[in-house]
Amino acid sequence: MRMSSSHWTAADLPEFDGRTVVVTGANSGVGFGTATALARAGAHVVLAVRDIDRGNDAARRIGGSNEVRRLDLADSDSIREFAAEWEGEISILVNNAGVAMVPEGRTKDGFEMQFGTNHLGHFALTNRLLPHITDRVVNLASGAHRVGTIDFDDLDFAESGYRPVQAYGRSKLANLLFTLELERRLRRAGSAVRSLAAHPGYAATELGTRDRNKYLVGIVHLAGRYFAQPPEKAALPTLFAATQDLPGASYVGPDGRNELHGYPTLVGRSAQASNVQTAQRLWDVSEDLTGVRFGLA
Numbered sequence: 356m357r358m359s360s361s362h363w364t365a366a367d368l369p370e371f372d373g374r375t376v377v378v379t380g381a382n383s384g385v386g387f388g389t390a391t392a393l394a395r396a397g398a399h400v401v402l403a404v405r406d407i408d409r410g411n412d413a414a415r416r417i418g419g420s421n422e423v424r425r426l427d428l429a430d431s432d433s434i435r436e437f438a439a440e441w442e443g444e445i446s447i448l449v450n451n452a453g454v455a456m457v458p459e460g461r462t463k464d465g466f467e468m469q470f471g472t473n474h475l476g477h478f479a480l481t482n483r484l485l486p487h488i489t490d491r492v493v494n495l496a497s498g499a500h501r502v503g504t505i506d507f508d509d510l511d512f513a514e515s516g517y518r519p520v521q522a523y524g525r526s527k528l529a530n531l532l533f534t535l536e537l538e539r540r541l542r543r544a545g546s547a548v549r550s551l552a553a554h555p556g557y558a559a560t561e562l563g564t565r566d567r568n569k570y571l572v573g574i575v576h577l578a579g580r581y582f583a584q585p586p587e588k589a590a591l592p593t594l595f596a597a598t599q600d601l602p603g604a605s606y607v608g609p610d611g612r613n614e615l616h617g618y619p620t621l622v623g624r625s626a627q628a629s630n631v632q633t634a635q636r637l638w639d640v641s642e643d644l645t646g647v648r649f650g651l652a
């Protein structure tokens with residue numbers, strides 16, 4: 356097992372022999388880089404996307420064996436339909452899709468948009484798909500989890516006032532807590548499936564730019580061009596977490612300064628993200644909010 360390597364790249368991926376991998380948000384950014392590398396390694400890649408046209412365009416560019424299926428993580432009906440139509444095995448589920456620092460908004464079910472999409476959407480999707488999953492679940496978190504807090508009395512910022520950066524941090528902290536509690540439940544259930552997390556560092560993607568002021572978008576793209584990693588490199592932590600023999604609940608990120616760039620390695624997380632009690636409580640609250648229970652119960 357290589358826990359870290361300054362040289363690990365997509366060329367080191369194992370052969371997938373047609374095994375199925377589902378990547379949420381595979382039409383763009385890190386998800387596109389992940390899906391492309393997996394398809395090249397022989398996986399059958401399912402692009403789980405909210406916009407079928409964008410998905411089809413990405414699928415053409417990705418090539419290999421792939422298919423596009425509609426999934427809107429901000430809509431519990433869409434998640435239920437996606438899972439209900441599923442037949443057969445999923446080797447790996449990559450919970451990659453996300454929104455970041457968006458203006459205040461609500462999912463179709465009335466949850467704060469970032470927490471609702473990034474955490475609750477993937478929580479419901481994973482548990483609904485769990486009976487089909489054979490190898491592992493990889494959740495995309497972020498260094499921004501460190502600015503997040505979980506306030507169970509005000510999960511949607513209704514009392515304290517919406518703050519986009521804190522809301523993003525909360526959703527990414529929730530992704531790590533979900534990884535932890537899912538892993539605990541999988542072990543308790545005697546499952547062979549593992550739960551892991553990854554973050555891409557600073558990636559040049561569309562994150563946080565959709566439907567935003569065009570000057571802001573210009574600045575983000577310019578900064579990205581000079582300082583960020585291209586999506587194919589930013590996808591390496593996800594690919595490493597998805598394929599290497601790592602312990603459950605491992606968290607993979609880039610090995611460079613401040614984890615912004617580099618090659619995949621195991622990285623640390625905040626004390627809050629390691630808090631087992633918070634992880635268990637968040638799980639219970641997420642079950643209540645989504646109406647979806649542990650998929651192997």
Ligand SMILES: NC(=O)c1ccc[n+]([C@@H]2O[C@H](COP(=O)([O-])OP(=O)(O)OC[C@H]3O[C@@H](n4cnc5c(N)ncnc54)[C@H](OP(=O)(O)O)[C@@H]3O)[C@@H](O)[C@H]2O)c1
Nearest residue numbers: 380383384385427428429452453495497557558560561562
């Ligand atoms: N970029 C970074 O520097 C960075 C740093 C740390 C962590 N991350 C994490 O990396 C992951 C990928 O982000 P990215 O940087 O690649 O951003 P991106 O280029 O904006 O890709 C995000 C993807 O998520 C999809 N998505 C958004 N809302 C969705 C919904 N309701 N249902 C289904 N799909 C939805 C988007 O679909 P549309 O194309 O239809 O909008 C897009 O395909 C995220 O989880 C993010 O938090 C990114």
